[in-house]
Amino acid sequence: MRKLISTGSPFEKQAGYSRAVVQGDWCFVSGTTGYDYASMTMPEGAEAQARNIFATISKALEEAGFSLADVVRANYIVTDAAWSAEVFKVTGEHFGAIRPAATMIVADLIRPEMKVEIEVTALRQSKGG
Numbered sequence: 158m159r160k161l162i163s164t165g166s167p168f169e170k171q172a173g174y175s176r177a178v179v180q181g182d183w184c185f186v187s188g189t190t191g192y193d194y195a196s197m198t199m200p201e202g203a204e205a206q207a208r209n210i211f212a213t214i215s216k217a218l219e220e221a222g223f224s225l226a227d228v229v230r231a232n233y234i235v236t237d238a239a240w241s242a243e244v245f246k247v248t249g250e251h252f253g254a255i256r257p258a259a260t261m262i263v264a265d266l267i268r269p270e271m272k273v274e275i276e277v278t279a280l281r282q283s284k285g286g
Contacts, residue, residue, distance in 0.1 A: 222281075
């Protein structure tokens with residue numbers, strides 16, 4: 158059974174995507190930027206953006222019946238390699254013990270205020286581990 162998760166962001170409707178899609182034991186979370194979707198504001202710094210991203214991703218995973226502990230794959234996109242230390246500080250806080258497979262890419266994002274985008278894939282953990 159397929160379940161769609163939305164943050165209510167206007168981007169989701171405009172671009173035709175879901176924040177997350179649950180298919181069986183898998184949850185695929187779309188690339189998420191640092192907007193605070195309640196106020197549609199974006200903090201300036203990469204670290205603050207990464208913190209907002211993890212709040213959004215955590216909320217989507219929770220709504221889908223998953224948690225950060227279920228994340229098995231993460232992709233980090235930064236607009237400048239100089240932001241990597243700020244982003245790694247936040248990813249380390251959230252994924253330190255979980256340690257998903259991960260990739261960091263340096264690339265442009267669609268709006269100039271966006272410095273970081275993160276997407277994750279989660280697999281529901283069996284009760285036996």
